[in-house]
Amino acid sequence: MDELNFLEFSKLVIIPRLFDGMLITLKLTFISGAIGLVLGLPIALLRLSAIKFFSWIAILYISLFRGTPLLLQILFIYFALPNLININLDAFPAGILALSLNASAYLAEIYRAGILSIPKGQSEAARALGLSPNQTMFRIIIPQTFRVIIPPVVNELSALTKDTSLVSVISLGELLFVTQRIGAKYLRPWEVYIWAALGYLMIVLILSFTASRLEKKYRYDH
Amino acid sequence: MIIEIKNLKKSFKQNEVLRGISTTINTGEVVCIIGPSGSGKSTMLRCLNFLETPTAGEIFFEGKQLTNTSKEIGMVFQSFNLFPHLTVLQNLIIAPINVLKIKKDLAEKNAHEILAKVNLLDKIAAFPHSLSGGQQQRVAIARALCMQPKLMLFDEATSALDPELVGEVLTVMRNLADSGMSMAIVTHEMNFAREVADRIIFMDHGKIVEEGTPEQIFSNPKEPRTIEFLRNFS
Numbered sequence: 001m002d003e004l005n006f007l008e009f010s011k012l013v014i015i016p017r018l019f020d021g022m023l024i025t026l027k028l029t030f031i032s033g034a035i036g037l038v039l040g041l042p043i044a045l046l047r048l049s050a051i052k053f054f055s056w057i058a059i060l061y062i063s064l065f066r067g068t069p070l071l072l073q074i075l076f077i078y079f080a081l082p083n084l085i086n087i088n089l090d091a092f093p094a095g096i097l098a099l100s101l102n103a104s105a106y107l108a109e110i111y112r113a114g115i116l117s118i119p120k121g122q123s124e125a126a127r128a129l130g131l132s133p134n135q136t137m138f139r140i141i142i143p144q145t146f147r148v149i150i151p152p153v154v155n156e157l158s159a160l161t162k163d164t165s166l167v168s169v170i171s172l173g174e175l176l177f178v179t180q181r182i183g184a185k186y187l188r189p190w191e192v193y194i195w196a197a198l199g200y201l202m203i204v205l206i207l208s209f210t211a212s213r214l215e216k217k218y219r220y221d222h
Numbered sequence: 223m224i225i226e227i228k229n230l231k232k233s234f235k236q237n238e239v240l241r242g243i244s245t246t247i248n249t250g251e252v253v254c255i256i257g258p259s260g261s262g263k264s265t266m267l268r269c270l271n272f273l274e275t276p277t278a279g280e281i282f283f284e285g286k287q288l289t290n291t292s293k294e295i296g297m298v299f300q301s302f303n304l305f306p307h308l309t310v311l312q313n314l315i316i317a318p319i320n321v322l323k324i325k326k327d328l329a330e331k332n333a334h335e336i337l338a339k340v341n342l343l344d345k346i347a348a349f350p351h352s353l354s355g356g357q358q359q360r361v362a363i364a365r366a367l368c369m370q371p372k373l374m375l376f377d378e379a380t381s382a383l384d385p386e387l388v389g390e391v392l393t394v395m396r397n398l399a400d401s402g403m404s405m406a407i408v409t410h411e412m413n414f415a416r417e418v419a420d421r422i423i424f425m426d427h428g429k430i431v432e433e434g435t436p437e438q439i440f441s442n443p444k445e446p447r448t449i450e451f452l453r454n455f456s
Contacts, residue, residue, distance in 0.1 A: 119301075119303075121299060121301050121303040122303060122305065124273050124299070124303065125297075125299060125303035125304075125305070125362075126305075127273065127291050128271055128273065128291065128295075128296070128297035128366070129293070129296075129316075129317035129321065129365070129366070129369060130291065130292075130293030130317055130321035130322075130369060131316070131317060131320060131321060132321075135320050135321075139316065139320070140305055140316075143307045144305075144306065144307050147307075220306055220307070220349055220350075220351045
């Protein structure tokens with residue numbers, strides 16, 4: 001194999017396997033990202049609740065997932081949960097669970113910042129018109145946060161994309177795991193890492209592109 | 223009598239902003255509240271629809287004690303507070319549809335009529351950011367009117383406007399007053415107050431210092447504090 005140059009080695013050995021890894025990385029990113037986005041909002045609303053008990057639960061949750069390493073959370077869910085409460089998860093669902101819970105903690109804080117950024121006059125006007133607190137939150141405040149939170153959400157989802165590589169520690173065949181193995185097998189590390197880097201870069205670039213389209217859509221001067 | 227205020231008090235922490243306000247507004251009456259900044263005018267107005275919760279005192283609206291925001295009291299703010307993510311029409315119909323449970327086509331029909339009254343029918347599909355301050359404030363007035371309120375509160379509705387845009391908003395308010403709407407107006411526009419008000423309330427340091435007809439207050443004020451305040455305007 002040594003006589004193969006970079007392009008030949010890439011074409012014959014890396015790329016065919018790269019797609020499998022890439023597919024798993026994409027699945028991890030999009031499924032965990034979606035769950036994180038859905039789960040983050042109720043956590044943010046709990047965090048903002050006037051009822052102390054609710055906001056404390058949210059603070060506890062956010063502190064837990066933001067205050068411990070994601071790598072540890074992955075290992076805990078995969079290796080410790082079976083011992084602790086007899087829940088055995090395969091590598092893929094375990095990875096999804098760890099990544100979604102972790103992302104939801106960060107996304108909850110982004111939602112909260114978005115909600116707090118809307119001027120008080122908006123909720124006062126809604127209240128003066130007779131809209132209920134729920135109607136005010138879901139029809140007036142939250143729709144206005146989209147515009148504000150797109151950049152930090154993309155930031156978080158980019159971080160999540162790259163964090164999926166941590167799931168390789170539980171032997172899930174995602175992008176980094178697959179490429180690393182080829183590198184070790186053929187003793188050609190730099191080629192494989194370049195391809196792995198390109199893989200992650202591509203996903204993040206697609207994300208950023210989608211985000212800039214969305215930002216244009218939610219701008220007021222359209 | 224549309225509203226009766228009895229010994230209204232409001233404190234923020236140690237700071238006593240309203241120190242016992244008692245007055246009434248009759249149905250169809252236009253009351254302008256004037257006074258130096260920090261006198262508690264805006265706080266009093268905001269207490270009337272419970273954007274601030276009074277520390278003490280009672281407010282009766284059509285004989286019933288108010289304990290929360292009433293959908294029959296409309297409010298116009300200094301900073302307009304239109305919903306920027308909604309078009310003018312959507313701003314106008316969101317509350318009628320969600321609060322009064324009016325059908326969408328009827329709400330839109332009402333919105334058209336009211337928008338025509340504030341002379342902004344051509345802006346019905348526009349977003350607030352594309353409107354001038356004066357236009358935004360007229361939309362805000364129309365939005366409040368779409369809830370068919372029995373009393374309208376104006377909290378320094380023209381203070382954030384460029385001078386050349388004040389007139390168009392005052393015209394809308396004048397027309398509203400002429401149509402028989404009960405109104406409480408906090409304002410710094412003394413000429414407007416004098417012309418449109420049935421009664422003037424002069425406030426200072428959280429109290430009503432003097433009240434009476436525009437003629438009494440502006441031409442023949444009794445209290446030294448009123449005389450001193452009005453001197454700045456002549």
